[in-house]
Amino acid sequence: MNRDRRLIIILSVALIFFASFAFWAGRGTMNTLTEFFYLLAIAQLWNLLAGYAGLISVGQQAWIGLGAYALLVTTDDLGLPVVIGLILAGCVAGILAFPTALLAFRLRGGYFAIGTWVIAEVFRLLVTSSTDWLGGGLGRSVPVTDLFSTPSNRITTIYIFAIVLAFGTIILTQWLMRSKVGLGLTAIRDNETAAASLGINTYRIKLLIFILCAVGTGMVGGLIALNQINIIPRSMFSVNWTAFMIFIVVIGGLGTIEGPIIGTLIFFLIREYLSNFGEWSFIVLGVIAVVMMLIAPQGLWGLVKQRVDIEIFPVRRLISAERLAGALGDDG
Amino acid sequence: MQWINTLVQGILLGGLYALYGTGLSLIFGVMRIVNLAHGDFIMLGAFMSLLVTMILGLPPLISLLIVVPVMFLVGFFLQRGILNTTIGKGLMPPLVITFGLSVIVQNVLQLGFSADSQGLDAGSLETASVTINEQLSIGIMPLITFLTAVGVLVALQIFFNRTKMGQAFRATSDDPATAELMGINSRQIYAIAMGIAFAIVAIAGVLLGIRTNFAPTDGPARLIFAFEAVIIGGLGSLWGTLAGGVILGLSQSIGAAINPAWFQLAGHVVTLVVLAVRPTGLFARTRDS
Numbered sequence: 298m299n300r301d302r303r304l305i306i307i308l309s310v311a312l313i314f315f316a317s318f319a320f321w322a323g324r325g326t327m328n329t330l331t332e333f334f335y336l337l338a339i340a341q342l343w344n345l346l347a348g349y350a351g352l353i354s355v356g357q358q359a360w361i362g363l364g365a366y367a368l369l370v371t372t373d374d375l376g377l378p379v380v381i382g383l384i385l386a387g388c389v390a391g392i393l394a395f396p397t398a399l400l401a402f403r404l405r406g407g408y409f410a411i412g413t414w415v416i417a418e419v420f421r422l423l424v425t426s427s428t429d430w431l432g433g434g435l436g437r438s439v440p441v442t443d444l445f446s447t448p449s450n451r452i453t454t455i456y457i458f459a460i461v462l463a464f465g466t467i468i469l470t471q472w473l474m475r476s477k478v479g480l481g482l483t484a485i486r487d488n489e490t491a492a493a494s495l496g497i498n499t500y501r502i503k504l505l506i507f508i509l510c511a512v513g514t515g516m517v518g519g520l521i522a523l524n525q526i527n528i529i530p531r532s533m534f535s536v537n538w539t540a541f542m543i544f545i546v547v548i549g550g551l552g553t554i555e556g557p558i559i560g561t562l563i564f565f566l567i568r569e570y571l572s573n574f575g576e577w578s579f580i581v582l583g584v585i586a587v588v589m590m591l592i593a594p595q596g597l598w599g600l601v602k603q604r605v606d607i608e609i610f611p612v613r614r615l616i617s618a619e620r621l622a623g624a625l626g627d628d629g
Numbered sequence: 630m631q632w633i634n635t636l637v638q639g640i641l642l643g644g645l646y647a648l649y650g651t652g653l654s655l656i657f658g659v660m661r662i663v664n665l666a667h668g669d670f671i672m673l674g675a676f677m678s679l680l681v682t683m684i685l686g687l688p689p690l691i692s693l694l695i696v697v698p699v700m701f702l703v704g705f706f707l708q709r710g711i712l713n714t715t716i717g718k719g720l721m722p723p724l725v726i727t728f729g730l731s732v733i734v735q736n737v738l739q740l741g742f743s744a745d746s747q748g749l750d751a752g753s754l755e756t757a758s759v760t761i762n763e764q765l766s767i768g769i770m771p772l773i774t775f776l777t778a779v780g781v782l783v784a785l786q787i788f789f790n791r792t793k794m795g796q797a798f799r800a801t802s803d804d805p806a807t808a809e810l811m812g813i814n815s816r817q818i819y820a821i822a823m824g825i826a827f828a829i830v831a832i833a834g835v836l837l838g839i840r841t842n843f844a845p846t847d848g849p850a851r852l853i854f855a856f857e858a859v860i861i862g863g864l865g866s867l868w869g870t871l872a873g874g875v876i877l878g879l880s881q882s883i884g885a886a887i888n889p890a891w892f893q894l895a896g897h898v899v900t901l902v903v904l905a906v907r908p909t910g911l912f913a914r915t916r917d918s
Contacts, residue, residue, distance in 0.1 A: 347721070351720070353720060353721065353724050355665065355728065399905075400901055400904050400905060403904055403905075403908040404860075404904070404908075406661075406663065406720045406724075407657070407662065407663020407664075407665070407720070407723070407724055408657075408663055408856070408859075408860070408864075410663065410665065410724055411663065411665070411852065411853065411856040412856075412860075412904070414849070414852075414853065415853055415856065415857070415897055415900065415901070416901070418853065418893070418897060419894065419897045419898070419901070422890075422893060422894045422897070423894070425890075426890050426891075426894070536849060540728070540732055543725060543728060544729075547725050551721065576736035576737075576739050576740045577736075577740075579732050579733075579735075579736040580732075580733050580736045580737060580740075582732070583729040583730070583732040583733040583736070584729070584733060586725060586728075586729040587711075587725075587726050587729040587730065587733070590715075590721075590722050590725045590726050590729070591711065591714060591715070591722075591726070594718065594721070594722060
C-alpha cells in the first residue's frame, strides 16, 4: 500500500537523521533531544492508553518510579549490564501492572483515574519505607561510573536508547492500531456494549494495553534514572510525569500518533521560554490544556487535519473503490 | 488506654475526611463528573481563610462567613462558565479540565503564598480539650469538625428529601433529559450542585487549616483522602461517606500508632482491600453506570 511505504520512508529518514546526532552533535543538544524523546515516548504511551483505549490514568508515574528503581537494583545490586537493566525495568513495571489493573479496572471513568493515582502513591510509600535497601526518602544514586566508560559515552548511550524507545512506541502504536487489537479498540471507543456483543473481549484488550503501556513507561523510567543519576522517590513517583503526558497529548491531539509529537514540541518551546519562571510554566501549560479542551478538544493536529487532508501515520482502514463496488454489487 | 486515644482521634479525623468526600460524592452523584482539582480547591478554601484572617483580623471560624459564600460562587461559575460546556462530550474533557485546574490552582497558590507551610490561628480553641479521664482527652476542634460533618450531612439529607430543589437534584441525577421535560433547568442544577460542593469544600479547608499546617501542594493528598472515604463508604451514599471517612481515619491513626511512616499507607491499603473485596463499597446505594 502506498501510504505504508511513505510512512516507512519517513520513519527511516527521521531515525537515521536523529541517530546521526550521536556522531556529531554536542552534549547540550543531545541532552535536550534525550529529554524530548523520552517525553515523547511516555506521552505516546499515555495517548495509546487514554486516547485509544479510553483508560484515563493519572497514575503512570508508578511505572516511571518502579522502572527507575528496577534499573537501580539490577545494575547496582545485581551488577547487570544497562540494556538488561532497562528491559527488566519494563518487566517489573509490566508484572506489577497486572494486579494494579485487577484493582483499578473495578473503577470507571474519573474514579479509575484517582484509583491509579492511589496505587502509584502506594508504590511510592512502599519504596520510601525501605530505608536500608532503597535509601528511603533520600533515594540512591545509579552507579554511572561503573556502567559507562566515559561521561560522553553515557550521554550517547542514553540518547540512543531514548531514540529507540520513542520510535519504538510510535511503531508499536501504529502497528497495534492497524491490527485486530486496534479494530477492537476502535469498536470499544465507539460503543463498548455493542463491541462486547460482537464478541470482543473488552476486558482483555484493555488489560493488554494497560500492561503494554506500563512496560514501555517502565523502560523510560529506567532511562530517566540513568539520565538523572540521583533517584529520589518524591520526584520519580511525582504526578508531574503524568501531568506532562496529559498536557502534551491534549495540546497536540488525543487519539492520533502525530498529536503527541506536535505536543512534545510545543511543550518544549513553552518550557524553554518559561523555565526561569517556575510556577508560571505550569500555570501556562495548564491554561493551554484547559482552553484547548474547551475550544479544540481534537488538539492542534486535529485543527490541521480539518484544513488539509493529511495523515502521516495512517491508522484508518480504507476500503478500496473496487471492493466497495463489489460488495454493493452482491447486494443488488 | 493509649489505644482508646488513638481510636477516638481516628474517628474524629474521619469527620474531616467525610467533609472532603461529601463534596466529591455530591458532584459525582448529580453530574457524573469527578473533580480532580477537588483537593486543590480545599487548599484554596484554607488559603482564602488565611487571607481573610490576615486582612480583616477575624478568627478563622468567623472567616467561614466570607469564605463559604465566595467559594460557592467560584464553584457555581466554574460549572456554569466552563464545565457545563463539556456535558455530553464524554469522560475526557471534564477530567482533563479539572486536572488542568488542579495544576493551575496549586501553582497560583504557590506564587501567592510561597511553598512554605502556613497555619490558621484559632487561638486557645486549637489546644482546648475536654478531659474524660487521666489518659483520655478529646480536642475541641476535632470534635467541632466531626459535628460539622454530621451537621452538613443532616442538612444535605433534609435538602434532598424535603425541598423542591432537592427533588430537582435527584430527578436530574436520575435522568437529566426527563427532568428537563418537567421544566427543570439541568444546567442551573449542575451549577448550584457545584456551588454547594464548593461551600462544603470551603468548610473542610478552614477546619483543615485550623487543625494542622498546610501548604499549596497538599491538594492531591486531600483529593485522595476524599476518594478513599467515598470508595470505602460506597458511591452515592451520604452516610456511607461518613462511615468511609471514619474507617479511613481509624486506619490512618492505627497505622501511624504502629509505625509513624504508615499513616497514609494504612489508609491506602484499607481502601484497596475494600476495592478488592467489595468494589461497590461497604454501604453503597447507587451504582455507577
